[in-house]
Amino acid sequence: MAEDLTTPLLSDSEVSADAPPVCLTSPTVAILGSGDFSRSLAERLLACGVRVVVGSRCVNRIPSGLFPDAVELRNQEGAVSQGVSVVFMALFPEHYRSLLGLQSALAGKVLVDVSNAAEMNIHGPSNAERLAELFPDSLVVKGFNTVSAWELQTGAHDGSTQVLICSDSTEGKRRVVELARKMGFHPVDMGGLSAAREIEVASLRLFPSWSGSIVVTFLLFFFFYGYGFLRGILLPFLAQGHNAFYRLALGLVNESLPAVALVTLALVYFPGLFAAWLQLWRGTKYQRFPSWLDNWLQRRKQLGLLSFLCAALHGVYSLCQPLRRITLHRLVNTAYRQVKAGVEEPWDELGVWRSELYLSCGVLGLGVLSLLAITSLPSVGNTLNWREFTFVQSGLGYIALTLSIMHTLFFSWDFAFHIEAYPFYMPPSSLLAVVLPCVVLVCRGFLLLPCISTRLARIRRGWESKRNCPVLQTHHVADNGIP
Numbered sequence: 001m002a003e004d005l006t007t008p009l010l011s012d013s014e015v016s017a018d019a020p021p022v023c024l025t026s027p028t029v030a031i032l033g034s035g036d037f038s039r040s041l042a043e044r045l046l047a048c049g050v051r052v053v054v055g056s057r058c059v060n061r062i063p064s065g066l067f068p069d070a071v072e073l074r075n076q077e078g079a080v081s082q083g084v085s086v087v088f089m090a091l092f093p094e095h096y097r098s099l100l101g102l103q104s105a106l107a108g109k110v111l112v113d114v115s116n117a118a119e120m121n122i123h124g125p126s127n128a129e130r131l132a133e134l135f136p137d138s139l140v141v142k143g144f145n146t147v148s149a150w151e152l153q154t155g156a157h158d159g160s161t162q163v164l165i166c167s168d169s170t171e172g173k174r175r176v177v178e179l180a181r182k183m184g185f186h187p188v189d190m191g192g193l194s195a196a197r198e199i200e201v202a203s204l205r206l207f208p209s210w211s212g213s214i215v216v217t218f219l220l221f222f223f224f225y226g227y228g229f230l231r232g233i234l235l236p237f238l239a240q241g242h243n244a245f246y247r248l249a250l251g252l253v254n255e256s257l258p259a260v261a262l263v264t265l266a267l268v269y270f271p272g273l274f275a276a277w278l279q280l281w282r283g284t285k286y287q288r289f290p291s292w293l294d295n296w297l298q299r300r301k302q303l304g305l306l307s308f309l310c311a312a313l314h315g316v317y318s319l320c321q322p323l324r325r326i327t328l329h330r331l332v333n334t335a336y337r338q339v340k341a342g343v344e345e346p347w348d349e350l351g352v353w354r355s356e357l358y359l360s361c362g363v364l365g366l367g368v369l370s371l372l373a374i375t376s377l378p379s380v381g382n383t384l385n386w387r388e389f390t391f392v393q394s395g396l397g398y399i400a401l402t403l404s405i406m407h408t409l410f411f412s413w414d415f416a417f418h419i420e421a422y423p424f425y426m427p428p429s430s431l432l433a434v435v436l437p438c439v440v441l442v443c444r445g446f447l448l449l450p451c452i453s454t455r456l457a458r459i460r461r462g463w464e465s466k467r468n469c470p471v472l473q474t475h476h477v478a479d480n481g482i483p
């Protein structure tokens, strides 16, 4: 039977003077196992005023001072018979069977399975389901496995505060949710115990929502890097014997990074525009988007952050340009040749303006992009209301895109119109990179036209065109008396 949670579990005389304050209405919590997780969990529970009993196979082996003094150390049986209502299984699932002798002592108690899956693709029941099979009279709850021992110690101050919980027992789940809240975590109800597998592999996943965006960014980088290598290094070497392989390490990387940053930023806004045009074409917002578009829309934040990373790296690389030996070499040689020939460097008004504008747009673009990156952090984004968030992410986002396009065009406008800029009939990568962003800006411009934006706004407020709403159409026909 489950204990009454409102019954005080400790009498005043049992509380030692130097022990941390233990709330008398708190349930007593037992932890089986005396390893890393057990230690961190015990400290945290204790700090929240919960009485903790740790059950070990061999209490004498636990070095003194490993657990705080207020934690009671018992053998496994002694720990679970201490009037506890919740028992954390802080041991590996392969050792659950060794606890079968405690079946009757654990009956009616909440067993919290904190184990993680050993690998991603395991078939059969989850650890928690196997625990429930071994202890059918207990209330098995899956939870806390996504929190590391370190996060348990730092808790709400640092690290993740989310605790995923699932169970077939509503009562068991309620008690663990209460406990999690008491410990300063945010419990997330994931449903029945069948969700345990999903929770167990959660901590094994490596950036699950980032993989697609990272692959796209890398592919773009390899494309621009490969294109630049072919156009600027390999073909000139084969055709004229001109050796520019030294550019592989810095020059070419710095040429590819801004192109990747620009295209990736365009990819952030492209799916939103595509979705808008799809809604306009369909005349309704109630038809689902294709799954690839859904996926793409969900990856915009990651694409934006990767675009920011590439732009920031481009900024740092560009600042390093004057430190390069080749820059110094060219500068000194050009100066020497001019001195020898008695020629002064002419003042190039257009060139000066171009470089001023190009640098200014780049710096401003990077600044706005940094703002977007910062507001995409949940801790910052949560402080903004919806209007503020869309203003930053959409309004300022398009400003960042425009500034980045201008930065590229101010840099490359000469190249665009000179035949020498197209060696081997290949345009500069900076020109290739602005194509998609320009398409995005033009599409966005069309969406701002009153005739289009009004229709889109109506669709987004639930209006549907007649071909999508046969019921309304029938009413309309009937109202007009036309068969």
Ligand code: NAP
Binding pocket: 032, 033, 034, 035, 036, 037, 038, 055, 056, 057, 058, 089, 090, 091, 092, 093, 095, 098, 114, 115, 116, 144, 145, 146, 147, 148, 149, 150
């Ligand atoms: P650990 O340091 O190796 O501790 C495991 C404990 O299990 C041992 O100290 C041992 O304590 C106990 N145990 C009970 N029966 C056992 C048996 N038959 N054979 C061996 N040991 C037995 O492991 P841990 O890092 O605390 O992890 C414990 C559980 O927490 C695992 O399921 C793990 O997936 C989960 N977890 C850990 C973390 C983390 O950050 N460490 C995070 C999330 C989840 P006694 O000798 O005192 O009985």
